[in-house]
Amino acid sequence: MTVTDKELEAFRREAAAWFEENRPPDPGFLLPESFMEVGSDDQFHFLRDWQNQVYEAGYLGMAWPTAYGGGGKPQALQDVATEEMTRLNVPFMMNTIGLNWAGPLILNMGTEEQKRTYIKRILNAEDIWCQGFSEPDHGSDLGSAQLRAVRDGEHFVLNGSKIWTSLGAHSKFMILLARTNPAANNKYAGLSYFLCPMDIPGVEVVPIRKLTGEYGFNQTFFTDACIHESCLMGKEGEGWQVAMKTLTFERGATGGQAGGHSRMKTDAADVLDLARRAKRDGKPAIEDPLVRDQMVQFLIEQKAIALNAERAGIAPLVVDRPASIPMSAKLVRSEFQRRLNKFALSLQGANAAYYMGDALAIDGGRWQRGYFNSFSATIGGGTSQIQKNIVGERVLGLPKS
């Protein structure tokens, strides 16, 4: 199914108008920046209702099959709708794991029954999904997952724990990587993948308090929790392959996601706006020459980050080290965001020392929280220090540390 540029542009205007008109009013509390930061029931219900409203209006899951609740339309239309949501910075689509990881996985390899059971309820936010990959003792080393799933007739009995389960307290289901065969030839072959219900006996979700003071992450404990074998995704022992497939959806390497943006945008333009509002020596901070210098430096870096992504796709301009830009992107972006948030604090004068909850905290304390939260990206997925080792060794060819 093709769609003309003219149709796309007409649809873009229509979508933009809808989001402008239906943008939810300020709830009176600070919203999270991404699904990883949903810490209160108020935030949760607000975002769930919003996703449902967007879905019912037809701007989510537009390219998914109509048989399962999707819109059955060309992907190009969903891409445009997502672009407009991002551009207008309306609240994000909270059920990120369902929409972008579990959903496309189920559509790709699930049974007919699984598709009919899960897909529509992912789209309308009826069922929230979480992910159970990481474990307390194995941060990024998924292949070493130890949570046990022992077969008992038609059932599996689960024991162990998963960590960093965002949305865990609100989730109906978890995509779960578990060890079904500790005696397998290699550690990968002993893993299986489940679509695990969360509302069963023996599953306990314990919130983890973050440095922001908020909740959002959890540790999930399984104690003799029993699930039916129909929860298996793929065959028993194929968990590693299914997990890798999930990661290709998570990282956007494979298409098929429901669409919608998954985090709020914060960039140098937002900080520039802050610099115009903030006061220094009786004048707007943006008139301070040192602030101007730093502000421009951030604009240059932000431009370079955007351009890097484009240049990475132009082969003759990356011949020396084709892996350089993709492998350093997370390092560069996450450190940029951390410094940008820190700079935003420096613009606030004495008020930089307020925090969320104080009436005088600028923008409700968004920047203070943003600075703290920025560490989730400089630490998660391999710390910046580990990233520098990886880039130094794999891109520059330096000896191992």
Added chain:
Amino acid sequence: MTEIQQIKFSEEQAQLLEIASNYCRDKSPIAEVRARIETEPGYDPAVYEEIAALGWLGIAVPEAFGGSGLGLGEVVTIAEPMGRHLLATPFQSTTVAAQALLAAGTDAQKAAWLPRLCEGTVATVALTEPDGDWHPADPGCRAERIGDGLALAGTKTFVGDAETAALIIASVALDGQPSLVLIEASSLPETALQREVAIDETRRSCRLNLDGLTVPADSLLDPARAETGMHHIQMVQCLLLAAEMCGGIAGVLDVTLEYLNTRKQFDRFIGSYQSLKHPMVDALTGLEASRSLLYHAATVFADDEAGETAVRMAKAQASDSFAFASDRAIQFHGGFGFTYDCDAQLYRRRALWCEYQQGDAAYHRRHLAELLL
């Protein structure tokens, strides 16, 4: 996606980049670079003839004037590998002079000079003055109408390749207005040019004493376009310097990586130490940012406003990144880095030259603040 393409890179550019990269690697091994420093005129005239024969001097000159009618986006693909291999020739000086003629020259001037420049005649521009101010809009050098001619006075500095140039384009104040004049080298008295001691020894530059010099009245470039012409010259210079610096960062990275992968201390290759490895990654990400900004600037150069923003960003980022990479190159070579024999100094000196010609990073950020904030 309807997003506007920020970097365009044509098949022609890709070919030129590959050809120029191979050419510069062949013609400018580091021993040759050092040998050229010690000899005059500081470059190999045979190489410059080849560069002319390859058509590189006329890339951004219209076909009507003997060029190939491409643009500065193509010139960048040649200037970058030249910087990487420290290949010194009057390519940059002559390219800038040709752009100055195109921006502000009269039809007669363009017809008289551009074909010659494309064929290998060296030309250069003279904007800077002894106070070192980067802002060229208000020249201290003067021109006065006397009879049929223009009597010139004052001193220009950092006139690149002046001793081999047949043509110098200088900025002067005429009737209180910034103006550009052509000076034929053949008209210069022997004492007019004085060699400067430049920090980058691969370059040749001179002070030019204009006192007592008279040029014909038709040496004046189009007065109506003099001011925009001077701005255009500075933007072209910044773009070429940014290209040269991007090449330089890549070059000094190679030199340093080679050392970190072969030098052992305490029984370990020193590149295995994170205190050296991590700053090398910072240098690499600086290179990537600089190159992305460079090829964006090359893409949008002709667009007045976006072009200026992009060029200043490219010059600022490359200045900082090259300074960092070449500074760390000296440090990471340890005691050897303190010697003249270590190649790190060649790049550090090049970086300093490029950084302080036509505005350093802070200077361009200040101008960007006016454009963006």
